[in-house]
Amino acid sequence: MLLAETDLPQSRILVADDSLVARRMVRFALQGLHCKIVEVEDGLAAWEQVRSDDVSLLITDLYMPKMDGIELIRKLRSTDDGIDMPIILLTNATCEEQEREARQAGVSLFIRKPFQPEQLAELVRQVLC
Amino acid sequence: MEGLPLKTDQAAMQWSLDEWNDRLSRPGRDLLELQALTENNFLFIGDQLRDFHLRSGKIAAAAAEVQRVLAGEAAVEGVRHMQALIERMSSFLDDIHQSSLKNASTLRSICTALASLDTPLQAFQRITRTLQIIGITTRIERSEYSDERSDGTVLSEGLRHLASMISGNMQEIIDQVASLRTLSETALRNESALNTSQSARARGAINNARTVFSEQVGNRQQALQRSDDLAHTSVEISRCIAEVVSSVQFHDITHQQIEHVNHTLGSFCDEMARGQRGGGSVDLSTLECVVAEGCRLQAEQLEHSRSELCDAVRRIIGSLHDLADAVLAMVEDARALAGSTRTDGSTFFAAVEPAIIAVAAILKENLATAARSAQAVHEVIAASVNMVHLVDEIERFGAEMKVLALNASIESVHVRDGGSALGVIADSIQELAHEALLQTDALSHGLKDITTCAESLADIGRGDMALEGEKVNNLQADSDFMLQNLRGANREVCTLLEKMDADSGSLAGDIVETAEMVHVHDEAEKILNRAAAVLFDVAGNFSTSSDDWNQVRHIPVFQQMQRRYSMQSERKIHRRVLGDVSVEDVAAPAKSKADSAFGANVELF
Numbered sequence: 001m002l003l004a005e006t007d008l009p010q011s012r013i014l015v016a017d018d019s020l021v022a023r024r025m026v027r028f029a030l031q032g033l034h035c036k037i038v039e040v041e042d043g044l045a046a047w048e049q050v051r052s053d054d055v056s057l058l059i060t061d062l063y064m065p066k067m068d069g070i071e072l073i074r075k076l077r078s079t080d081d082g083i084d085m086p087i088i089l090l091t092n093a094t095c096e097e098q099e100r101e102a103r104q105a106g107v108s109l110f111i112r113k114p115f116q117p118e119q120l121a122e123l124v125r126q127v128l129c
Numbered sequence: 130m131e132g133l134p135l136k137t138d139q140a141a142m143q144w145s146l147d148e149w150n151d152r153l154s155r156p157g158r159d160l161l162e163l164q165a166l167t168e169n170n171f172l173f174i175g176d177q178l179r180d181f182h183l184r185s186g187k188i189a190a191a192a193a194e195v196q197r198v199l200a201g202e203a204a205v206e207g208v209r210h211m212q213a214l215i216e217r218m219s220s221f222l223d224d225i226h227q228s229s230l231k232n233a234s235t236l237r238s239i240c241t242a243l244a245s246l247d248t249p250l251q252a253f254q255r256i257t258r259t260l261q262i263i264g265i266t267t268r269i270e271r272s273e274y275s276d277e278r279s280d281g282t283v284l285s286e287g288l289r290h291l292a293s294m295i296s297g298n299m300q301e302i303i304d305q306v307a308s309l310r311t312l313s314e315t316a317l318r319n320e321s322a323l324n325t326s327q328s329a330r331a332r333g334a335i336n337n338a339r340t341v342f343s344e345q346v347g348n349r350q351q352a353l354q355r356s357d358d359l360a361h362t363s364v365e366i367s368r369c370i371a372e373v374v375s376s377v378q379f380h381d382i383t384h385q386q387i388e389h390v391n392h393t394l395g396s397f398c399d400e401m402a403r404g405q406r407g408g409g410s411v412d413l414s415t416l417e418c419v420v421a422e423g424c425r426l427q428a429e430q431l432e433h434s435r436s437e438l439c440d441a442v443r444r445i446i447g448s449l450h451d452l453a454d455a456v457l458a459m460v461e462d463a464r465a466l467a468g469s470t471r472t473d474g475s476t477f478f479a480a481v482e483p484a485i486i487a488v489a490a491i492l493k494e495n496l497a498t499a500a501r502s503a504q505a506v507h508e509v510i511a512a513s514v515n516m517v518h519l520v521d522e523i524e525r526f527g528a529e530m531k532v533l534a535l536n537a538s539i540e541s542v543h544v545r546d547g548g549s550a551l552g553v554i555a556d557s558i559q560e561l562a563h564e565a566l567l568q569t570d571a572l573s574h575g576l577k578d579i580t581t582c583a584e585s586l587a588d589i590g591r592g593d594m595a596l597e598g599e600k601v602n603n604l605q606a607d608s609d610f611m612l613q614n615l616r617g618a619n620r621e622v623c624t625l626l627e628k629m630d631a632d633s634g635s636l637a638g639d640i641v642e643t644a645e646m647v648h649v650h651d652e653a654e655k656i657l658n659r660a661a662a663v664l665f666d667v668a669g670n671f672s673t674s675s676d677d678w679n680q681v682r683h684i685p686v687f688q689q690m691q692r693r694y695s696m697q698s699e700r701k702i703h704r705r706v707l708g709d710v711s712v713e714d715v716a717a718p719a720k721s722k723a724d725s726a727f728g729a730n731v732e733l734f
Binding site (some may be wrong): 020022025029062091094102103111113115116117119122 | 176178371381698
């Protein structure tokens with residue numbers, strides 16, 4: 001296969017990004033994992049989704065309306081459900097200050113766009129397996 | 130920083146607020162139009178990419194299947210089995226050939242032995258005739274001598290009886306010899322056919338089959354190399370798709386940059402409005418100059434975004450074309466792997482089938498001939514066996530001849546008292562008896578030679594032809610089974626290749642069509658150029674000094690402008706346009722050792 005295949009049907013990945021194009025590319029990159037992917041447009045919707053559903057992994061953008069990625073991560077880390085949840089920050093941002101903020105908030109992994117699809121798939125596979 | 134040095138009254142703005150709003154809102158509207166345009170186009174590219182990925186994946190899977198059928202272990206095993214089959218066939222044909230050579234030699238010996246019987250047979254014919262004459266002569270002579278002590282008629286009768294017996298038996302012998310000769314010559318012809326022309330054809334077919342299989346082994350080496358080509362093409366397809374995915378993300382990257390510009394322009398308008406209301410801490414003319422210079426900066430940011438966006442779209446177009454080429458190349462590689470061309474539509478396997486069929490045909494032909502020759506040999510053996518009793522008969526003639534000769538001698542003694550004619554007869558009989566004995570020996574030896582050869586024929590023998598036939602049937606069955614597998618594999622590969630041809634042609638066409646439909650970069654370029662031109666025009670109407678910037682550094686709108694930057698590219702452009710004095714120095718992300726495994730853009734915590 002052109003993108004490596006792995007079966008992770010029990011995994012539920014939440015993708016939070018206000019850009020439909022970005023969400024499509026993340027979904028495309030992860031299609032080989034055969035897991036359920038849920039998309040939301042903002043941090044608040046992501047927060048509600050995590051509280052209502054079992055989420056295996058959160059992939060979030062930094063700058064989103066209603067609640068940005070850093071605030072979302074901080075809130076999640078303060079909950080029982082979210083304290084151990086793997087969280088990937090997928091962002092255009094390229095500065096140490098934002099990385100420091102993300103690290104302090106409790107992000108697991110920081111990926112700067114543009115990402116390669118195999119790269120994202122492999123990172124997610126490693127996180128989930 | 131150049132511009133028209135037209136500083137006005139401190140309280141007055143060069144341009145009215147409306148003019149500022151109008152000037153700064155135009156790029157804003159353009160940028161909004163751009164967002165909608167680019168999002169739709171990039172979503173379209175994303176949708177198409179998903180379809181292309183799915184379809185190219187199917188073609189790649191078909192190529193992998195072709196590879197598996199042709200170069201996988203099953204194929205190797207299949208070739209090995211076929212090679213073993215050919216060797217079994219070769220061994221069987223060798224056995225037929227060897228026994229045929231031995232049979233031919235023995236049959237030639239039989240023919241030679243048969244030829245050696247001609248002389249004694251002819252001699253016995255003469256003896257028979259002479260005996261008959263002597264018998265008649267003896268009767269005549271004895272009729273002149275009436276002697277109650279001798280029975281002259283016994284001798285003549287004995288002579289006539291022996292002559293008749295010999296004559297009858299000789300005829301039988303002659304007939305059997307002739308029959309055996311015919312059978313032997315027929316059998317010899319069969320064996321010659323087997324071990325000359327048919328054997329040569331069999332050898333040719335076997336050698337051809339061996340050559341074909343050697344080529345198969347060579348083809349497999351080539352196939353393995355072609356497998357590398359296929360793997361490279363598959364990697365190339367992945368690369369093209371990955372490049373498109375990577376480039377599509379520049380939509381978001383530039384979108385954010387453009388949004389920052391939009392927000393900044395909006396905040397400039399707000400600041401101008403506040404300044405005019407008297408809420409600002411800087412005089413309006415300075416503010417105007419700085420805002421104008423800020424517009425220049427935003428124009429530069431837009432130009433950078435334009436370059437990034439348009440370059441990304443060009444990369445997408447280029448990668449789509451490369452993807453189309455790679456998809457077509459994959460099919461070519463698969464065809465090369467199969468040794469197939471579009472004209473004949475067959476694969477390497479197709480060369481194997483005629484070779485096996487030829488050998489199987491030769492096998493059948495040889496078996497048929499071997500069966501005929503075995504039949505002929507059996508008949509020779511049977512005819513030879515029939516001759517065994519003749520040897521005894523002939524030896525009995527010799528014994529009888531001896532008795533007659535003795536009788537004749539006794540008669541001649543009796544008769545000699547009265548005359549010498551019977552004495553001559555007795556001598557003749559003695560001579561005949563002697564010759565008969567000699568010829569009897571010759572016949573006996575000849576016939577024994579023949580029966581010995583016939584026994585060795587029986588020893589050589591091909592055994593039960595039914596068993597031989599069963600061997601051939603088994604070989605044929607194995608051959609048919611392998612041919613069936615071969616045809617199946619050939620058909621499977623040809624079908625796969627035909628489908629790959631159709632699918633790849635269609636896919637490549639769709640990819641190229643999509644690539645040719647992508648003009649978003651042209652449209653984006655126009656819009657961004659237009660927006661940047663407006664901002665450059667604004668900047669061109671004012672001039673700014675570093676003092677102006679120092680005065681405004683504390684103003685939130687300018688601080689926010691810098692804080693809004695999320696990318697090093699934005700900060701670099703800021704520094705380039707406005708100088709080092711204004712931008713907050715924000716460190717670029719430090720590279721850590723841990724991310725090297727996943728890429729320079731990944732940070733693990």
